Amino acid sequence: MIDDPEVDAVFIATPDVWHGPIALAAIMAGKHVYVEKCMTNNIAEAKALRSLVRSSKCVLQVGHQNRHSSYHQIARRLVKTGVLGDVSVVQTALGRNSLTVHTPA
Numbered sequence: 001m002i003d004d005p006e007v008d009a010v011f012i013a014t015p016d017v018w019h020g021p022i023a024l025a026a027i028m029a030g031k032h033v034y035v036e037k038c039m040t041n042n043i044a045e046a047k048a049l050r051s052l053v054r055s056s057k058c059v060l061q062v063g064h065q066n067r068h069s070s071y072h073q074i075a076r077r078l079v080k081t082g083v084l085g086d087v088s089v090v091q092t093a094l095g096r097n098s099l100t101v102h103t104p105a
Helices: 016-028 043-054 070-080
Strands: 009-012 032-036 060-063
Touching (some): 009 016, 016 032, 016 043
Parallel strands (some): 009 032, 032 060
16 A cells, blocks of 8 residues: 555554554655554654654644544443433553564564
8 A cells, every 4th residue: 555656645553563663654655644542662663753754745643543432432421411420430441552672573
């Protein structure tokens, strides 16, 4: 897709370890990019991507798809309609990147 001149933009929905490398390759090829969070795996990769985007005419957007999932909408509706009563504590969990270097096999 990156080499196809008919493609103007790419949507990156791969395992997190590939977000940064694919986004960099797409921007270098002149494609607009929508990438799921996390955008990159480390700060150096994020800075390289920022620098590349700033020197290009490409748009980079980072999305948070899971916030738009149906279970979030259902939970919001349950709280808003009072089904749960007074909510005093909310606990959530989210996976995060580590400083471990990921290399493809």
